[in-house]
Amino acid sequence: xxxxxxxxxxxxxxxxxxxxxxxxxxxxxxxxxxxxxxxxxxxxxxxxxxxxxxxxxxxxxxxxxxxxxxxxxxxxxxxxxxxxxxxxxxxxxxxxxxxxxxxxxxxxxxxxxxxxxxxxxxxxxxxxxxxxxxxxxxxxxxxxxxxxxxxxxxxxxxxxxxxxxxxxxxxxxxxxxxxxxxxxxxxxxxxxxxxxxxxxxxxxxxxxxxxxxxxxxxxxxxxxxxxxxxxxxxxxxxxxxxxxxxxxxxxxxxxxxxxxxxxxxxxxxxxxxxxxxxx
Amino acid sequence: xxxxxxxxxxxxxxxxxxxxxxxxxxxxxxxxxxxxxxxxxxxxxxxxxxxxxxxxxxxxxxxxxxxxxxxxxxxxxxxxxxxxxxxxxxxxxxxxxxxxxxxxxxxxxxxxxxxxxxxxxxxxxxxxxxxxxxxxxxxxxxxxxxxxxxxxxxxxxxxxxxxxxxxxxxxxxxxxxxxxxxxxxxxxxxxxxxxxxxxxxxxxxxxxxxxxxxxxxxxxxxxxxxxxxxxxxxxxxxxxxxxxxxxxxxxxxxxxxxxxxxxxx
Numbered sequence: 001x002x003x004x005x006x007x008x009x010x011x012x013x014x015x016x017x018x019x020x021x022x023x024x025x026x027x028x029x030x031x032x033x034x035x036x037x038x039x040x041x042x043x044x045x046x047x048x049x050x051x052x053x054x055x056x057x058x059x060x061x062x063x064x065x066x067x068x069x070x071x072x073x074x075x076x077x078x079x080x081x082x083x084x085x086x087x088x089x090x091x092x093x094x095x096x097x098x099x100x101x102x103x104x105x106x107x108x109x110x111x112x113x114x115x116x117x118x119x120x121x122x123x124x125x126x127x128x129x130x131x132x133x134x135x136x137x138x139x140x141x142x143x144x145x146x147x148x149x150x151x152x153x154x155x156x157x158x159x160x161x162x163x164x165x166x167x168x169x170x171x172x173x174x175x176x177x178x179x180x181x182x183x184x185x186x187x188x189x190x191x192x193x194x195x196x197x198x199x200x201x202x203x204x205x206x207x208x209x210x211x212x213x214x215x216x217x218x219x220x221x222x223x224x225x226x227x228x229x230x231x232x233x234x235x236x237x238x239x240x241x242x243x244x245x246x247x248x249x250x251x252x253x254x255x256x257x258x259x260x261x262x263x264x265x266x267x268x269x270x271x272x273x274x275x276x277x278x279x
Numbered sequence: 280x281x282x283x284x285x286x287x288x289x290x291x292x293x294x295x296x297x298x299x300x301x302x303x304x305x306x307x308x309x310x311x312x313x314x315x316x317x318x319x320x321x322x323x324x325x326x327x328x329x330x331x332x333x334x335x336x337x338x339x340x341x342x343x344x345x346x347x348x349x350x351x352x353x354x355x356x357x358x359x360x361x362x363x364x365x366x367x368x369x370x371x372x373x374x375x376x377x378x379x380x381x382x383x384x385x386x387x388x389x390x391x392x393x394x395x396x397x398x399x400x401x402x403x404x405x406x407x408x409x410x411x412x413x414x415x416x417x418x419x420x421x422x423x424x425x426x427x428x429x430x431x432x433x434x435x436x437x438x439x440x441x442x443x444x445x446x447x448x449x450x451x452x453x454x455x456x457x458x459x460x461x462x463x464x465x466x467x468x469x470x471x472x473x474x475x476x477x478x479x480x481x482x483x484x485x486x487x488x489x490x491x492x493x494x495x496x497x498x499x500x501x502x503x504x505x506x507x508x509x510x511x512x513x514x515x516x517x518x519x520x521x522x523x524x525x526x527x528x529x530x531x532x533x534x535x536x537x538x539x540x541x542x543x544x
Contacts, residue, residue, distance in 0.1 A: 054504055077506065085504045092494045093501035097413050097445045104516035109506040111514050121516075139448035153505065 005067055005082075005160055005193050006030040006053065012061035013048055022048050023059070024216045030161070035187060035194040037204035037224075040213030041238035046197050049213070050165040053195065054083040067160065081110070084154030088166040090146035094138045099130060099149050102138070106157045124155040127189055128182050144175030148182055155186060161193045162186075168203065180206065201228070202242045205263040212239070225261055244268045288348055288404075289411050294339040295524065296409045301418035303525040304406050307532050311402055314536055315395050323543040324394055330535050331398050338409050345404065352400050356393045363389030416440045417517055434510030442498070450491060457486050 006029065013023040022045045030036050040046040051057040052064055055076035064071045066079050084106075087093045096102030100121055107117045125131045128148040138146060147167055154162055164183065168176040184206060187194050196203060204210050210227045212220040214237045220227060227234070228245040235241075241249075244262055248271075251258065258275060262268035291297075296304070318324050335345055369384025406415070420437035427433050458468065461482050468479050 056500060056504060077508065080504060080506050085501075087497065087501055087504075089494075089497055091449055092497035095442065095445070095498065095502055095505075097441055101413075101516060105502075105507075106505040108513050108515060109508065111512045113514060114516065114518060117514065117516055137448070138445065139452065157506070 003032055004029040005032050006195075007065040008049075008052075008062070009065070010062040011052065011059045011064060013045075013052065013057065013059045022216055023052075025062075026216070026218055027062075028211060028218060028221065030193055030195065032160070033187075033191045033193055034209065035196070035207045036209050036211060037207035038195060038197045038211045038213060039199065039201065039204055039239065040219075041199055044213040044237075045216045046199075046213045047165055050085065050163050050195070050197050053161070053163055054085055055079050081157065082159050083161045083163060084157060084159035085163045085165060086147065086150045086154055086167045088169050090143045090150065090170060091138070093150055094146055097137060098134070099125070099136050099138075099141070100134045102149055103153045103156050106153050110157060120156045120158075124152040125149075127155055127186055128152045142175065143171045144178040147171065147175070147179050151179075151182060151186060155190065158190070159192065161195065163195045163197065165197045166199070167196075168198070168200070176203070199239070201234070201239055205242065212237075224263060228261070228263075288407055290340050290344070290408050292339055292409065294337055294409070295528075296334065296338040296405065298524065299409075299528060300519055300521045300525045301410050301414040302421055302519055303521065303528055304410060305415075305418050305422065307528065308403055308406055310532070310536070312399060314539060315399055317539065317543060318391075318395070320542070320544045323539050324391060326535065326539055326542065327398055328394065331402050334402060334405055338405060340408055345401065345408065348404050348408070349397075349400055352396075356396050359396060360389040360393045363392060412444050413441060413517070416444070417519055421519055434513075438510075446494070449494075450487070453490060454483065454487055458483050 008026050008028050011023055011026045012021055014021045026045075026049070038046045038049055048057065052059060052071070053066075055071045058072065066082055069075050069078060071079050094102050095105045103121050103125060104117055107120060112120070122131065125134060128151050130145065130148050130152060133141065133145065133149075138149075141149070150167070151162075162183075164179075168179050171179065180203060183194065183196070186192070194207075196207065198204065204224050204227070207224060210220070210222060210224050211218055212227060212234075219237065220230070228241050231241045231245070231249060244264060244267075248258055248262055248268065256275065258271040260267075260271065262271050315327060318327055335342060338345075364381055364385050365379075367385035367388055368380075368382050370382045370387070372380040373383045373386060374381055410418075416437050419440070420433055423431065423433045423436070462468065466479050466482055468476065468483075470476075471479070
């Protein structure tokens with residue numbers, strides 16, 4: 001792994017003096033061009049982590065470093081140049097009256113000259129395959145399309161880290177697939193670090209590493225396969241493992257042993273074929 | 280459903296008037312509103328009428344459509360005319376209606392004022408017919424720039440206008456959704472006395488306001504996350520350009536104004 005781009009050092013956070021701690025002594029690191037999924041059920045503190053990452057909130061105790069720069073009141077604008085964020089509600093983060101105005105919003109804020117702006121706008125819209133919708137108004141787009149525009153808006157300012165804070169939670173299954181696909185190609189294209197925050201275990205299969213949060217603490221930190229292996233413990237903290245993993249586990253219980261543990265439908269299918277051939 | 284969400288009365292088109300810098304249109308209309316009050320003879324009114332009709336023609340919007348947009352003001356125009364016919368007592372008596380005398384001065388003045396009114400409304404409606412709301416917003420921001428010196432929040436005003444424009448369709452969709460949800464729970468929006476119908480709106484407005492506030496909060500956070508720090512040091516994607524066409528239009532208008540002052544009494 002490359003050098004770390006983000007570091008949480010013993011972070012404590014609560015929303016008010018007399019409220020319980022939302023995060024307790026959270027520490028982790030994220031490396032350059034790594035994909036980390038943060039997962040946990042509602043109230044586990046995962047969205048708070050996202051907001052701490054780009055200075056929308058500040059920790060009461062502990063430090064957060066972005067590329068070695070501590071996140072505080074003075075550095076937030078530099079931090080936000082390096083950390084792009086996509087939120088949950090597709091409508092409430094769409095600022096512009098058209099797709100191109102919205103993608104340009106972040107560029108306008110940074111005072112980027114117009115010619116450069118148009119160049120970046122085109123290339124980031126192409127990256128999320130929304131180039132044909134440049135002049136569309138937001139209410140004519142689907143939720144998935146709006147989220148793609150939001151991703152384009154983040155890409156345009158070329159951050160090093162992109163955070164998706166439950167960006168697929170309000171979408172239908174097609175929209176989800178669309179976004180995960182987009183995120184994957186975008187990551188390959190721009191070589192950014194990705195942090196995806198979700199409560200859906202199906203979405204962590206693509207990540208390099210998973211951070212499981214429970215009651216404000218890091219409950220587990222491991223690659224997806226190792227996380228899925230603990231299905232009973234996961235169930236206890238309110239997380240349901242994906243169907244494919246569940247099916248593979250059930251097959252094992254019935255003495256049908258697959259060579260490798262599949263993470264998605266294609267891999268499962270492949271394994272089943274192989275199993276069938278070897279009989 | 281989506282087609283019902285056209286904001287304002289903008290009619291898309293490629294005409295010269297559509298292509299003009301929105302600032303040019305606004306300045307000329309502003310001047311026109313002043314100049315109309317200097318007309319005082321048949322010839323000067325004729326000149327302004329011809330000018331307005333030519334403007335309307337060059338938009339390539341069907342004339343009947345423009346007139347349809349004026350429906351709400353027809354009443355005012357007719358009312359002005361009638362008022363003048365009854366009240367004004369100048370010149371000689373032209374004819375009598377049920378022994379009530381109608382003076383020649385009344386006819387002339389009534390016609391002049393109504394025509395003035397008509398021209399004003401028609402020309403200003405050409406602005407909204409040929410300019411998108413967002414273009415108008417940009418033009419206002421640009422024209423109000425000098426007010427920045429007295430700390431008038433020009434950028435904030437324009438941003439507020441553009442965000443409102445952006446959220447009108449969203450909130451309308453939401454209103455529709457809420458009203459259906461409430462109707463399915465038995466709220467009756469259509470029948471009952473006026474008081475009952477006003478009361479029925481409450482369960483519509485409360486959720487709408489709550490959600491609008493929530494949206495506002497989230498939008499503010501999203502804007503901050505995307506580096507918004509106010510108008511200072513911002514560049515703009517949409518730019519307004521005054522080119523040769525605008526200069527020609529300004530010159531033409533200046534010519535009309537000079538001509539007006541020459542031929543007026």
